Amino acid sequence: MLSSGVLYDERLTAPRSWWSITVLTGISVGLALFPYGLLAALGGLVVGTALAAVGVSAYGSARVRVIGDALVAGEARVPVSALGETHVLDAEEARAWRTHRADPRAYMLLRSYIPTAVRIEVVDPEDPTPYLYLSTRRPRALADALEKARA
Structure with missing residues (x-):
């Protein structure tokens, strides 16, 4: 709950x-x-x-949370206003984004035993991080929660 x-x-x-x-x-x-x-x-x-x-x-204690108007992923806390489009990644896409498509500047909360993930674009012009890659067992629910937080 x-x-x-x-x-x-x-x-x-x-x-x-x-x-x-x-x-x-x-x-x-x-x-x-x-x-x-x-x-x-x-x-x-x-x-x-x-x-x-x-x-x-x-x-295994890393957490991903959407609290009010912020996304908390591991040690990172990012206001939802600094985030752009959220991409739900299936197992194949997630593997690509954590290997050959990965940007070394990206923030990655990666857990190899979780096959699915989300990729969230960072739109803050002062932040050099291009996107957040977050392993999650429920990528659609996380994307929906971020959408709800933006509203």
């Missing part, structure tokens, strides 16, 4: 398979420490799993 003023809110969480990798990382650390004894191996298992989980959680 979105609170008042929040038109769109999405957390770009890591896929479930990444969480199993955290366990495998912990097991690897535990095995590496096994020659030092069982307690060292168990400690390595716990600490390795915990550190890997913190890394996955931090990477």
